[in-house]
Amino acid sequence: MVHLQDVFKTYPNGSKALKGVSFDLAPGEFAFLVGPSGSGKSTIIRMLIGEVAPTEGAVVVSGFDMARIRAHKLPYLRRKIGVIFQDFRLIDKKTVYENVAFAMRAVGKSTKEIRARVPYVLNLVGLDEKSKSRPPELSGGEQQRVAIARALVNNPGLIIADEPTGNLDPARSLEIHTLLQKINELGTTVLVVTHEKSLVDEMSRRVIAIDGGRIISDRTGGYDSNGEY
């Protein structure tokens, strides 16, 4: 599903964000990507969704070679990935239903398909009762669940969650991670970028740790980092 081999990234200002990163994510896998600020996590995420290209090395996502991908192919890559952000990135003027339906509309799905799929996904994230509400009327946890529903609605093979619980309290945070785990159990590959050590340890899944642009640990069950990510 995801393959990174000896990936280097140097930005135009000379800053070296990645220095030989390699890892693979198999279909259906669940993994955390952890590391301190400036460690290179965001660069990896941006590379996976086609916002930046590697300077050196191979990056393959859902069959797309990210070093050679043409701009007009990017929308088709992004349709195979669901992305969830810390700040939710919802359209405040659209209802919950419209925010989710919008993602299907953007990829050319018909109204009939949208009417069949959106209620199912909203039910999956537990928001079927709030379909007519607008994002500002929802709690942070609910807004993030809308973002997850939107990421899921096109049935992507890969979900990338960038600090999905950074703005939420611990109870809502656990709720969101449980939901991501449930989505993974349905067969979707999930990569979660997070700072929450307790949660990572609690969930006992694969943890890829990065620091200074290099992978410093890649193992299942947690990461011993003296309590800091």
Added chain:
Amino acid sequence: MASIRTGYYVREGVSSIFTHGFMSFASVFIIVACLIIMGSFSLLAVNVNKIIGEFENENVILAYVGEGISVEEARALKSDIEAVPNVKSAQFTSREEAMETFISKFDDKTRFENIDASVLRHRFSIYVEDVADMAKTQIYIRDIPGIAKVNANLLIAKGFVTIRNIVSGVSVVLVAVLLIISLFIMSNTIKLATFERREEIAIMKMVGATNAFIRWPFAFEGFILGLLGSLFAFLAQWGLYLVVSEAIINNGTFGSTGFLHTIPFSHVALPLFIVFIAIGFGVGIIGSNTAIRKYLKV
């Protein structure tokens, strides 16, 4: 699929106008304001040119026929005069007709009973194509055998030419400058409206929308706003023109003399409508497309 998409683009474009009501209102308002300023100036220039043109036409060359020439011989000079370059037409007036016209200007006609028409001469009122060449034309006419004297007010003719050149030059420059300023203001208003929605565009890109999918609703929105702006501007310009025309006609100083009058709106309506629609349409579509271009490069 294409028709489903077109329907969606139009629906999205229309709904976006209402969702972003204030910015839509601002865009239409700016388009209306700019078009009215530009349109008013163009109409002023067209009217001034027309009035000057009429004054120019009034400025005729008077050619008097020699005393010993009969009315038939005098009449026959018409073809020689009209053969002179720059002469548009020549109108013959016999000395009897000239006397009648002269007397008709007075209330007490008995004062002229003993005056014979022979004190006057047969004459031609000669209209020229271009008053700028009036001096040359006057010389040619003077040289025609049978013509005794030629009167032309060359100073006034020169004045008209100068005024016409100034008005034409100033109006072309001003309309061009106003057009550039209007396009700049209008495209910036649309850019501002788009800037407000950069997050929305980023989300669309993130979920895998193609650039065309993102661009079309904006293009329809720009098209509708541009069209609305130009229609409102046309109607407002129409009203304004009628009010100003009415004010000129009813003005004690100018209106009563018929000295100043305006071209009927129906004569300028079609070209004005076409120009307004073309500018509104162009600004709406080009403005919205250029405005979102930079947000599409993600």
